[in-house]
Amino acid sequence: MSDTKEIDTQELGEKVVRVLKTIYDPEIPVDIYELGLIYDVFVNEDYETKILMTLTTPNCPVAETLPVEVEEKVKTIDMVKDCEVEITFDPPWSQDLMSEEAKLELGLL
Template sequence: MSTDTIDTAELGEKIVKVLKTIYDPEIPVDIYELGLIYDVFVNEDYDVKILMTLTTPNCPVAETLPVEVEEKVKSIDSLKDVEVEITFDPPWSQELMSEEAKLELGLL
């Protein structure tokens, strides 16, 4: 294995672990289980792009949550740059939540 190959699966797991420490202030479930994270891209330069949404466009944490995601993911040593992009396409719905989140919120 050459030294310039990164283990994206391992890095992905680290990123997910960090994402699971970030909570939506109105719902007692982390943003990953809520389905707010649509995609995580990592390139060979250790740059990360996170595509995420918010529960609503006028979410009270619309300004702070993406910053928190960026700051916390940036704390992973091997990463160079982290960019968080917010999208509302597709809009978030309860369907995107994991079984665990639905159970936690009494929706199952």
């Protein structure tokens, strides 16, 4: 039975990442996952998720709305019972956290 749970939580984690890739920073035409704003996604056996993320700057104009959007979109996944978003600035975001794809999109490569 525990094997099924493990697969389910991993599968759910992948679904969460797919949803995160549909959320964009309004100032940059790249999704928040590829931008490197998502530091970690935790899914427990009760299908509660916790997302540890950052913002490009502490005074980011979407500081109030982006975490709420992340939480609401993740909660739309059928299996997710609850979602908590925690914002951290440690380590601070930098362009080094961006995926190759995001850097290419923004002409940084």
